[in-house]
Amino acid sequence: MPFEAYDPEDFYDELFVARGKPRSRSVTLIDHMTKLGIDRIEQQRQTAEIAFFELGVTFNVYSDNQGVEKIFPFDIIPRIIDGDEWERLEQGLKQRIKALNFFLSDIYNDQKIIKDGKIPLDVIVTASGFLKPCLGIKPAAGVWCHITGSDLVRDRDGEWYVLEDNLRSPSGVSYVLENRRVMKSTFPEIFQDMRVKPIDDYPGHLLETLLNLAPSQIQEPTLVVLTPGIYNSAYYEHSFLAQQMGVELVEGRDLVVADGYLQMKTTRGLQRVDVVYRRIDDRFLDPLAFNPDSLLGVPGLMKVYQEGRVALANAPGTGVADDKVVYAYVPEMIRYYLGEEPILASVPTYLCWRESDRKYVLENLDKLVVKSADEAGGYGMLVGIKSTAAEREEFAQKIIANPRNFIAQPTLNLSRVPTLVDGKIEGRHVDLRPYILHRGDEIYVHPGGLTRVALKKGSLVVNSSQGGGSKDTWVLNK
Amino acid sequence: MLSRVADSIYWLNRYIERAENVARFIDVNLNLMLDLPAGVSPQWQPLISVTGDLEEFKQRYDLFNSDNVIQFLCFDLTYENSILSCLYKARENARSIREVISSEMWEEVNSFYLSIEGIAKNQSFSGLPKLFAKVKMASHRFAGVMDATMSHNEGWHFGKIGRLLERADKTARILDVKYFLLLPSAEWVGTPLDQIQWMALLRSASAYEMYRKCRHYITPSSVAEFLILDRTFPRSIHFCLWESRRCIHEITNTPSGNWCNSAERSLGRLSSELGYITINDIIQSGLHEFLEQMQSSLNQIGNEIHTAFFAFGNPPDALSNQSSDYLQLQSTSLSQSSSAKTLSST
16 A cells, blocks of 8 residues: 555645645645556656667766766656646736746836836846846847746645746756656556646747747748757756757757858758757857857857847846846736736745845844845755754854845745655655746646655755756646 | 858768678678688787778787777767767767658667667677678668658768768778788689688678679689679769769759769769779779778868868868867866756746
8 A cells, every 4th residue: 555654744744634634736636556556657757768678768967988878757647737826827927928038128128117216227237147238139029038937835734835947948848758658658557547738849839939929921930949969967857948949959050140140051061940949048049249259059049039030938038037036026017017916926035135034034033034136946945944053154144144045935835746765655744846838828828837846854845956856747637 | 051050960870870880890700700711810900901091000009809899999988980979970960950850760779879888888799790780770661761751852861972972981991901910821722712702792791682783703803893883783883983973962962964063073983983983994993092092082082071061161170070179178168157957947
């Protein structure tokens, strides 16, 4: 009886209400897994792991010349979301992305939100993602953040919070698709009994979103995915998406600016490129406009972009809204641009540049989570309740030295999902990263998303670089 | 198609074919060794000589014994033409064009590399024949999977040219082994040992059975004729060159008999020469000399293909696939400048 001893403890558990009592949405799943028994489940896990390795769904850690390949650890107990609940999340995400897109457009053009005193100018210009070369740009279809991967978490009381927006180039969607593929071949019976929303059509939606950016007079626009190359840890995903969309995967060295257009080097000479889904950071896009040392980008690309002869997704400059100080203003943006109240909550955020906030943060370091405003991936972070006095002291010094760069939030008790660990089923903390596509005329939220799970007992950090894994995410039809 | 992609698919196929042929070399030598009369010591040096990498071997090892030669040719990752190095590079090339080739092809290359890498870790002398059989079969399987799952488009033709040119080169070298492979003395010419060596040579090109179907006797000149000039045997040099010529015309859309770049011209010229030469002509001017000349012409064609289709203004010495150092450099420069975090938030 695999779940007999399973105890949700004092957390919101995504599959159980209490010990021995599955939530209504997960009864079918739990019944099925109970019938299988723990040994079969463990066997299925191994089969799934081999499948991932053979598919080559790996990410690389190239520390020596051979490179170490790892599979992004996968847990075979899925996370389930009710249809009704999903609908609310979907509405909330659409609202949020709509407002953020208005914000980006505004901040690089009229800057009304600053003039109206809703956000201090200082916060914007000191955000590391704010790019001056983007001022005055009006991208195709008015869209800046074409692809977003917001991170959501659920607190102990079951309430959802947006943790980060990730408007630059969020990764992970390939795992969503591959996880589902492996789950379907591992547990075909369960899919027959439960009404799980299918997710295989993501590449089709992505392709439409991108094609929408090409100038309308071009009959057959050329679309490419721009990758840093095979040594990038997310290379698998870049190649996967290019393949699924049937477009070229290019590296910077395949591209050149010639005759005022972005062109790629082919066996028959140069060919014009109309839309670039770029998976390299803003600052590496063009050594002439940004980081002069970058070998990944294309000299002159920004000029072609500014002249409207090529579309980039996401638009350069979206990183300004990923700044964690700017994040704190998103509810205000929703009210300002849409005249609505936010559907999804943001995590209460203390801004260390405000003197009163800073004082509170410094006095409560042991209770708060402190984050550096411009870092991601679980780096540059202090989890107060798990920290040592020395670490707190170190962060206190950092905050005092550079208050603009730090924010603090209360520690959330992330929800948990039963997870197979060393042949036993235990609760592990999860987050959720849904993928949202902004097409200009409409916003599409892909059902479910990537559930990342912190595999270390008690850990709240779900990033793959810090021992995280992933789970399939099932959104049930209503 | 992208020049870089064409380059990668070409080299992907070359490396796999190269790995296969290295396996063939060693396999045949192992077989020969077991048939040697008592008192004749096994010969390992010819294997190295024929690769053209004698100096590289000497830098790493003192003795031409089975252990060293097998380690060098099969598993030495510091030697860029060892079986394992070839498969490693084949896989890196495949990885960089996964979205272009079929996923079956990728899975084939991936499991090919992983299985040989696994064997390299716990190798044993008795396991070698099995290893070589495995390498040959996996290479054939890859070619078959590519044929059956990928559109026969421009990229496919580049891949095929890579495989065929590599095979032509290696068939020339296999034939040349006999030149280096010394008989104990001149009296042995025409003896059963001599016969056995020629048979082994045919076997190493998987040519023995097909040879027997059209020739009764095994003589040096008819073996050479079969491996160089046969019109239908898929490993003969003639066959490889005429097929690659067909492929290059598919790519350029130039009518046969014409050419639009120097690669096409050289390939057309060399294949035509083979079409109208006889084995007697070849033997009169020296078989070994002919084979050496063939190898250098094939190299030349390889360079011209690079210039015509892949280089795009880059000098040929920056060939991404010919210097293992370059890959290494590339990996460092990339990991420094790209943020190496999978799935980190953004």
